[in-house]
Amino acid sequence: MRQADSHTSVPTLPSTPSLVASDHDRRALLAALTFIDKPPRSTPALAAWFDKHLVATGRMPRPTHVTEGFSQPVALDPSASPGADEAELGELVDAARLRVLTSLRAFMPPASDDRFLSAAIAGGRVRCAGDPGVWEPSPRVEDPLSDIVLSLLAADILNFREFHDAYLCVCKTCLRIDFDPSRAGRTGCPEHQPTATVSVMRRSRPPL
Numbered sequence: 181m182r183q184a185d186s187h188t189s190v191p192t193l194p195s196t197p198s199l200v201a202s203d204h205d206r207r208a209l210l211a212a213l214t215f216i217d218k219p220p221r222s223t224p225a226l227a228a229w230f231d232k233h234l235v236a237t238g239r240m241p242r243p244t245h246v247t248e249g250f251s252q253p254v255a256l257d258p259s260a261s262p263g264a265d266e267a268e269l270g271e272l273v274d275a276a277r278l279r280v281l282t283s284l285r286a287f288m289p290p291a292s293d294d295r296f297l298s299a300a301i302a303g304g305r306v307r308c309a310g311d312p313g314v315w316e317p318s319p320r321v322e323d324p325l326s327d328i329v330l331s332l333l334a335a336d337i338l339n340f341r342e343f344h345d346a347y348l349c350v351c352k353t354c355l356r357i358d359f360d361p362s363r364a365g366r367t368g369c370p371e372h373q374p375t376a377t378v379s380v381m382r383r384s385r386p387p388l
């Protein structure tokens with residue numbers, strides 16, 4: 181377990197240590213990116229993800245069951261022997277991950293659809309606390325798994341909107357996440373072209 185923990189790297193991030201710096205709490209973002217980067221597809225892995233990123237940080241108790249979309253609730257009991265639910269849990273985690281990434285892809289320009297932020301606020305899955313107000317995730321045990329992960333992202337985006345508007349990249353083709361738009365724009369990746377913005381730039385350039 182400790183070995184696996186040390187490999188919970190988030191290579192898509194420019195500087196992971198900066199995410200846990202005391203003056204800028206980015207642990208919610210780190211938790212979400214860890215889920216996306218290394219999806220916890222087994223009961224022990226998902227329970228450990230909850231314990232480390234949500235229980236230890238005081239956000240919520242570990243749920244006894246997880247749900248997603250129309251799937252049946254799957255028990256999350258790490259002490260139970262691996263059973264038939266393992267395959268279901270893996271599919272549920274994949275479905276949750278896909279919904280999270282699809283929401284982030286919609287958040288990219290030119291659409292910049294940020295309705296998942298207002299949905300998180302309206303649903304009480306993030307709350308503004310302290311003075312000055314800082315957004316923090318407040319998911320509930322009965323929330324679908326994707327909403328729990330999105331609450332982590334929503335809190336960080338609400339706190340650091342300019343950072344995400346400038347650096348968050350989601351490949352429109354393969355949904356890969358990065359934070360370096362200099363490589364392939366905000367909607368591409370090393371293997372896929374970004375959404376074309378060249379025509380916009382050409383239009384705005386004065387005639388030669």
Ligand SMILES: [Zn+2]
Pocket residue numbers: 351352353354355356368369370371372
């Ligand atoms: Zn790609």
